[in-house]
Amino acid sequence: GAGVSQSPRYKVAKRGQDVALRCDPISGHVSLFWYQQALGQGPEFLTYFQNEAQLDKSGLPSDRFFAERPEGSVSTLKIQRTQQEDSAVYLCASSLQGTGAQPQHFGDGTRLSIL
Amino acid sequence: GNSVTQMEGPVTLSEEAFLTINCTYTATGYPSLFWYVQYPGEGLQLLLKATKADDKGSNKGFEATYRKETTSFHLEKGSVQVSDSAVYFCALSHVGSNYKLTFGKGTLLTVNP
Numbered sequence: 001g002a003g004v005s006q007s008p009r010y011k012v013a014k015r016g017q018d019v020a021l022r023c024d025p026i027s028g029h030v031s032l033f034w035y036q037q038a039l040g041q042g043p044e045f046l047t048y049f050q051n052e053a054q055l056d057k058s059g060l061p062s063d064r065f066f067a068e069r070p071e072g073s074v075s076t077l078k079i080q081r082t083q084q085e086d087s088a089v090y091l092c093a094s095s096l097q098g099t100g101a102q103p104q105h106f107g108d109g110t111r112l113s114i115l
Numbered sequence: 116g117n118s119v120t121q122m123e124g125p126v127t128l129s130e131e132a133f134l135t136i137n138c139t140y141t142a143t144g145y146p147s148l149f150w151y152v153q154y155p156g157e158g159l160q161l162l163l164k165a166t167k168a169d170d171k172g173s174n175k176g177f178e179a180t181y182r183k184e185t186t187s188f189h190l191e192k193g194s195v196q197v198s199d200s201a202v203y204f205c206a207l208s209h210v211g212s213n214y215k216l217t218f219g220k221g222t223l224l225t226v227n228p
Contacts, residue, residue, distance in 0.1 A: 042218030
């Protein structure tokens with residue numbers, strides 16, 4: 001497929017467990033973004049990569065959240081010692097390059113539920 | 116800081132009715148503006164965009180005009196269809212901040228036959 005692919009689609013974890021969410025962006029897209037979408041809300045920015053460089057992580061809510069993109073393509077968002085407030089849909093988006101005019105293309109998201 | 120305020124829903128219309136979803140923004144500089152749509156069970160899709168003042172974005176019968184004087188980007192469609200039922204998000208991209216998106220809270224539209 002040519003779109004942004006995220007896995008797993010659904011993830012259930014017990015409080016305190018670590019989780020890893022994967023994003024496979026559109027081939028050739030330089031920019032990659034992670035967003036968190038709480039129920040009934042709009043997505044909120046978490047972090048941004050340009051190739052393998054993480055240029056903005058101002059939206060990460062705590063040091064339990066960590067993201068990487070080691071080879072400039074696939075990205076992983078890791079949440080350590082999960083809490084109930086981490087329950088949300090995590091969206092990944094990619095764009096050709098980081099300019100305001102370039103639209104971001106979103107994956108279907110990973111719905112994370114913390115019990 | 117930058118923010119987006121959009122009309123709260125839900126909005127329920129009959130087929131062929133006129134649709135307006137209001138969106139206003141606060142931003143420094145000159146952001147690009149977007150409408151994204153999320154159909155049931157699907158991811159966010161770009162519906163239309165405008166990158167400078169007075170630009171009109173359009174797609175699938177939807178239109179929105181970038182109004183700098185009123186800081187607005189209202190979404191309109193002349194005749195909605197049942198298939199337009201979805202959640203609509205207004206968003207802006209930040210100038211000089213890696214162009215991350217700031218979204219409104221979303222407006223749920225239900226179109227009845």
